[in-house]
Amino acid sequence: MFRTRFAPSPTGPLHLGHAYSALLAHDTARQKNGEFLLRIDDLDQSRARVHWEQQIYDDLRWLGISWDSPVRRQSEHFEDYAAALNQLREKNLTFECQCSRRDIETAANAPQEGVPDFGPDGRIYPGTCRTLALSSNKTTCTRLNMKAACSTGLPASFIETGLDQTSSQEVNIDDLIATVGDVVLARREMTASYHLSVVIDDAACGVSHVIRGHDLFDATRIHVLLQSLLGLSTPEYHHHRLIRDEDGKRLAKRDDARAIAKYRAEGATPQDIRAMVGL
DSSP states (O other), X not given: XXXXXXXXXXXXXXXXXXXXHHHHHHHHHHHTTXXXXXXXXXXXXXXXXXXXHHHHHHHHHHTTOOOXXXXXXXXXXXXXXXXXXXXXXXXXXXXXXXXXXXXXXXXXXXXXXXXXSEETTEEOOOOTTTTSOOOGGGOSEEEEOHHHHHHHHOSOEEEEOOTTXXXXXXXXXXXXXXXXXXXXXXXXXXXXXXXXXXHHHHHHTTOOEEEEEGXXXXXXXXXXXHHHHTTXXXXXXXXXXXXXXXXXXXXOTTOGGGBXXXXXXXXXXXXHHHHHHTO
């Protein structure tokens, strides 16, 4: 069965970019007689707010979007993420890291020629703690040992249908090591990173197709590798175009002027929103 999802974080108002992604996933699921699921990505409890979660429900219903089965809230599944992290630890694919963001920035002040500074997980980690065997109660995060992970989890690939193409994308070991590096799997104050949690959530819900913005295309390599390491199925991916402002910048939650609730308050209709995002 075709099953996809929309997974917003309750940390601010939904904007036109969210509307496009949610409507596209919802419409596709209904056209294929499949299921459309809603997940609340409230893993970061320091930023998640109840009123933003409620507004997500209100905005989606106003847009004419309905969802199947109960809503999955990440904050109710910390044990699932911890179990997956332990599985990777038992395979000796992780290491504890004590580096602060400032430490990583300092290490990056002397970049090697031809080596990228940033990847889909932000600043590429220089590997400082990879061989230190630190105790987890004295560290800032747990990282994936990318070289070891690639040796165990590859070859791997995924089907991409976005941006008017259908192709098989091979996950390349050299690209992962050079342009992604040792990604964070969990932080001291958070049970799991986005990369680990999204893989576990999609598998737990039986998601067959992931429909999301093209800004996450590069991160898909990380997710497919984790799926392979954890013995999980790989969904088919569709990375869609992004909704941008007049200057060509991708919309963010700070763009309150483009919040769905604001358009609602000003008298716009759901059909107006569809027209604005090109649906």
